[in-house]
Amino acid sequence: MVLFWTKGYHATSLKDLEVTLQMKPGSIYAAFQSKESLFRATLDRYAAKMASEMQAVLDTAQSPLTGLRNHLISLANLAPTDKPSTSCMLVKSLLEVGHVDALRDAVQNHLNRIQISLTHAVQMAQNAGELSQSLDCDRVARRLQTYIFGLKIQAQRETDPRRMRQLCEDLATELSQSVAA
């Protein structure tokens, strides 16, 4: 997963996979049917990992809205020198293999599921009275996800951790304000 995540689908060769997995080609093809299918499996794994990490942040927060804010702010801890890539593997894959139908659909499904989780979180914040009752939760969630996408790309660029943190906090603040009950 880390290999595909950092190098991308096309740039990852079977030689790379042999070394990393410590398996010979035959074994790789016995376990997974093809490079594409192995890649799809890593996408699933990544999405599960990402979803559970996000859920953990949301669940441990004092309140639903605080959880969402914390999640945005947690993106400040990504540094562009980090391994694996600070960028979202799903976004990276969407851009790279978006023209391969099977892979694009897999990525889209994962992103949709994450968006639904966000919608639920927003709904909870609304139920808790932290958000205006009139707000469309799905709409807010889409905006939130747009922030996340943007921030993860900035994380690939921004070398100054102070500015990165500032940016995350700016967006977190904006969320609270524009959405307040």
Added chain:
Amino acid sequence: MVLFWTKGYHATSLKDLEVTLQMKPGSIYAAFQSKESLFRATLDRYAAKMASEMQAVLDTAQSPLTGLRNHLISLANLAPTDKPSTSCMLVKSLLEVGHVDALRDAVQNHLNRIQISLTHAVQMAQNAGELSQSLDCDRVARRLQTYIFGLKIQAQRETDPRRMRQLCEDLATELSQSVAA
């Protein structure tokens, strides 16, 4: 440029380039030294094109802030079925070839230049009294660019043009409000 933009660097083969350019390998290598160098040239061209389009939107607007809003809203016109890719070639390249030093630096420079243009636009809005005097223009510009990144990725996902437009307008509104004089 369109070829690299849509397929990405690695997925574009020299056969593809031969067909699209209508040139034989020898000519391609005489004109450009290598695939990488040709790719870098397309990055330059893309960045120039994108910068001038953005500048046109900014310049024709009634006011600086309106220009920035219009630019955000113009992203609603991207549809995921569009050719070439609706995603920003620079972002796509940053994610795909971010681990190749020469290419990453080229992309970073282009993105930095665009950010500077945004900073100037924000500065003009501030000078025009549309923004609070106390705001850090560079900081606002970074936030703006984060929106743009996020929106262009959403444009790859969102199939409903109504929702896409709504999203762009949400972010444009947010910009005006959070930044108002």
Added chain:
DNA sequence: GCACAATTTGAACGATCACTCAAGAATTAA
């Protein structure tokens, strides 16, 4: 019309690509 320079051609290069498969090693069942 002719010599000379610049460009284009496309076959060929070694390397690497994703992938296969017959043969051998390891594991399990009796």
Added chain:
DNA sequence: TTAATTCTTGAGTGATCGTTCAAATTGTGC
């Protein structure tokens, strides 16, 4: 211990990768 089964091995597949170069073609100056 042995027979059956599963897993692993790694050389080998044809295809394609990015790249080169000598020969053919085209363009230029006189």
